[in-house]
Each structure stands twice: as C-alpha cells, then as structure tokens.
Amino acid sequence: MDGTPPFDVERVRSSFDFVGQGRVATNNAASTQLPRELLQLYGELVPQYENVHRGQSDASVRMTARFEAAFDTIADWIGAPSRRTISIHRNTTEAINLVMYTLLTEFRDGDNVVTTMMEHNSDYVPWYALCHEILPRFGRRVECRIARFDHETGALDLDDLAELVDDRTKLVCCTGASNFLGTKPPLPEVRRIADSSGYPQPNGERRSWLLVDGAQLVPSALVDVEALDVEFLAFSFHKFLAPLGVGVLYAKEHLRRGSLPFLYGGDMIAEGRVTPDRVEYNALPWKFSAGTPNILGVVASAEALRLTIDLTGADPGRTWFRSADRIPRAISGAAMARIAAHTTSLTQRAIASLSTIPRLRVFGVPQGEVRAPLVAFTVEGLSPFAIAAALNTRGVESRAGCHCATLAHHDLGLDPPASCRLSFYLYNSTDDVDRAVEAVRAAVAVTTG
Numbered sequence: 001m002d003g004t005p006p007f008d009v010e011r012v013r014s015s016f017d018f019v020g021q022g023r024v025a026t027n028n029a030a031s032t033q034l035p036r037e038l039l040q041l042y043g044e045l046v047p048q049y050e051n052v053h054r055g056q057s058d059a060s061v062r063m064t065a066r067f068e069a070a071f072d073t074i075a076d077w078i079g080a081p082s083r084r085t086i087s088i089h090r091n092t093t094e095a096i097n098l099v100m101y102t103l104l105t106e107f108r109d110g111d112n113v114v115t116t117m118m119e120h121n122s123d124y125v126p127w128y129a130l131c132h133e134i135l136p137r138f139g140r141r142v143e144c145r146i147a148r149f150d151h152e153t154g155a156l157d158l159d160d161l162a163e164l165v166d167d168r169t170k171l172v173c174c175t176g177a178s179n180f181l182g183t184k185p186p187l188p189e190v191r192r193i194a195d196s197s198g199y200p201q202p203n204g205e206r207r208s209w210l211l212v213d214g215a216q217l218v219p220s221a222l223v224d225v226e227a228l229d230v231e232f233l234a235f236s237f238h239k240f241l242a243p244l245g246v247g248v249l250y251a252k253e254h255l256r257r258g259s260l261p262f263l264y265g266g267d268m269i270a271e272g273r274v275t276p277d278r279v280e281y282n283a284l285p286w287k288f289s290a291g292t293p294n295i296l297g298v299v300a301s302a303e304a305l306r307l308t309i310d311l312t313g314a315d316p317g318r319t320w321f322r323s324a325d326r327i328p329r330a331i332s333g334a335a336m337a338r339i340a341a342h343t344t345s346l347t348q349r350a351i352a353s354l355s356t357i358p359r360l361r362v363f364g365v366p367q368g369e370v371r372a373p374l375v376a377f378t379v380e381g382l383s384p385f386a387i388a389a390a391l392n393t394r395g396v397e398s399r400a401g402c403h404c405a406t407l408a409h410h411d412l413g414l415d416p417p418a419s420c421r422l423s424f425y426l427y428n429s430t431d432d433v434d435r436a437v438e439a440v441r442a443a444v445a446v447t448t449g
Helices: 009-013 017-021 036-048 058-077 092-106 125-138 158-164 187-195 253-258 295-312 329-354 384-393 406-411 430-448
Strands: 086-089 112-116 143-147 169-175 209-213 232-236 247-251 269-275 278-281 360-362 374-379 399-401 419-423
Touching: 009 295, 036 058, 036 295, 058 086, 058 295, 058 329, 086 092, 092 125, 092 169, 092 209, 092 232, 092 247, 112 125, 112 158, 125 143, 143 158, 158 187, 169 187, 187 209, 247 253, 295 329, 329 360, 329 374, 329 430, 374 430, 384 399, 384 419, 384 430
Parallel strands: 112 143, 112 169, 169 209, 209 232
Antiparallel strands: 086 247, 232 247, 269 278, 360 374, 374 419, 399 419
C-alpha cells in the first residue's frame, strides 16, 4: 500500500522471546515461533473459557461468537466466499485425509489419482494407501500416478503431468510450495490440465478436481482460492505464527454439502435429529466438526492473521490484533506481500552465500527465481545430520532429514535420503542468515582441514 513504512524486522523481532535467548530460528518450514501477544491472549481467554455450541451461559455464548468469528477471519484471508467452506482439523495431514476419506466411496473401478514426485508424504501416502491398501479390499482398482520434476531446477514437469491426467482422473493433488525444493508450481496451469480431463464427476462437472497442499504456500504468499478455482486447499497454522493443533481445509461449498462427513458424533449432528432409523447432520461448516474442537487454538489462529498485519506494518493507520472488523483483501494482501519480499531477500542471500562453499549442492529452484523461503542442501562427504548438529553447537537451528519429502529425495538418488535445510520467516534477519551460512562454512572447513 502507498505510504507504508519500510519493513522493520527489529520491530517484528521484539514480539518474540526466542530472540533474547540468542537462538537463530531457521527451521520455520517445520513450525514457526510464537509471538508474545498470542501467548498473552491465551492467558486472557482462559478465565472466560467455556465450550462452544454446548451451553446457554454467557461465557458459552461469548466463546461461541469468538469461535465462529474466527472462521470468518480465516475464510476472508484465503478469499473463500464464506465460513461454510472451512473446516478445522489438527493439521494439514488430517485435512488431506478428510478429502481422501470423504471421496472414498466415489472412486470407480479404473479411476486414478495424479500427484507429484515433490509432494510431502501427507499428500502422497494417503493416496498410496487409498489405491494400494484400502480400495483393493472393496474390489476396486484405482491407480496412483506420480508426475516428475526437473532434477536441476525443481520445476514440475507439466508435460508429464498432462500425460498422466486422462478421462479417468478423479483428482489431481499438487503442492503449492515444496518444503524441500522450494518449487512453487504454476497452479493456474495445473488447474488447466485438471480441467481438460473431462472426468465425469457425480455432480455433473466434467473435469478432475484439484487439491492443493498449502502448508508452505499459505504462510508465504496471499492465496485466493476462488481465483485459483481449487476444490480443496489444506494448510496449518503452526507454520503461520499460531500454536500447534489447528489445520484448515477449504472445500467448495457444493462439495461439502454433497459429501459424507469425515468423523461422526458430537457437534456434527443436527440438534435432536437422531432416531433409531435416521440421523441428520448439522449445517455447514459444523457438519465437519465432530466433537469438541480446539477452541482456543482456533481463536488464537485467527488472531495470528490479524497480528501479522500489525507486525508487518501493512496498515500503519490502525491496529488489527483483537479487532472484530472483517479484514479487506487489500490489507491482507499488503501484509503477505511484505512477508514475501522480506523472506525472498533472506532466501536469496542464503543461496548466494551457500553457493560459495566448496562441495555444497543446493537443491531445487535456481538462485534468483521465485521459490518458497527455504534452502535445502548437502555437502559431499558430510552427513546432513552432522551438518545440523554442527549448526546447533553454534546456536543455529536447522533440520536434517528427508523433511517428509521422501519421494523427491529418493528420486534424486540421495543416499541416505536426506538433506540439511534452512528456512526463514518474517522475524529472521540478515544476521540470522549470515550466522547460519558461516556455521555451515565452519562445519565444512573442519572436515576439509
């Protein structure tokens, strides 16, 4: 927005207690750090706590209103038309499993699901299980197909994807941003390929539905589900400043209306509508909210979005944290643009510096091109786990392993299937990047010397 001040990372860092401990928190692709304001909010909510949709007390009515308003905030943030398209789960993994289980009865013998070799296990293993373990027990043959990626650039092979999608492809599953390669596939092109299949869906549509794993995408870029025209989008708030235990699934409303529930019992039942021969389900979005939800986590997650605006300085004229006002898209867009610009600068700085270290290989998107705010690498002759351990002795927090991107590590022929990864967020500074890179350089120098 015009007239906004420069991004002030030191102001951002003042809201996080980890900074005072001297930590270099660069494992943000796994989970982000918690701002002090959200922890304080938790403490203030506890004395007012009561269950939602399950009481007539003033406390229950107030908490229910805050809980339901949180759905509106989350829906607005991703450009969803209403709270009816949103359901809350424990994490991205559970949200994707909901899609798998609710579509379970719709697959026909001979259908296929198409996913990619760069997926997180959470967006591959459910489909593997569906095709190889679950549906065969019902006598149905459904194939799981996997599109390739370019080993040098990390780019999704769109030609291969288009070859795999045909008139028996019920669903295409694609990451919005790889947590290993940094790749951000061109989702409009993936949508076009899915549209071209002609698959006859039960609601009369003739195209493959599209599920996007947004776990790394939503915290790093503004997402508009209606513009992308995705059927499903899953993401987690523990990668977006909020406490653990809140995942989100967006699904088009007509699909939610027509699909079976994921879990049964509790709040997903219409009040008083259970008899020996008939059960009626609750209105959306509560049809997909069986049992008592993570009430305080949902409220705090929505407030994390509001706090993001304030931390980034996207709307200096007012305070959004704890506000009840709906957030205009221009404001949320400005906040995410500032996060993207800051984390992109950090990531490019890291890649440029790491590339000067002997025997070090950076994977995925080349320097200077758009990527998620992370960089994964290996050093010839040095275990990724040894690198991570050496970084830890210098106060730098990284992650070594396959990052649950096991398919891609195997596809690249890595033995063991592991890399070391640094990942950045809005509170990281250029000093964090330089300390991390120098720690890698020192670890390599020890083995070289």
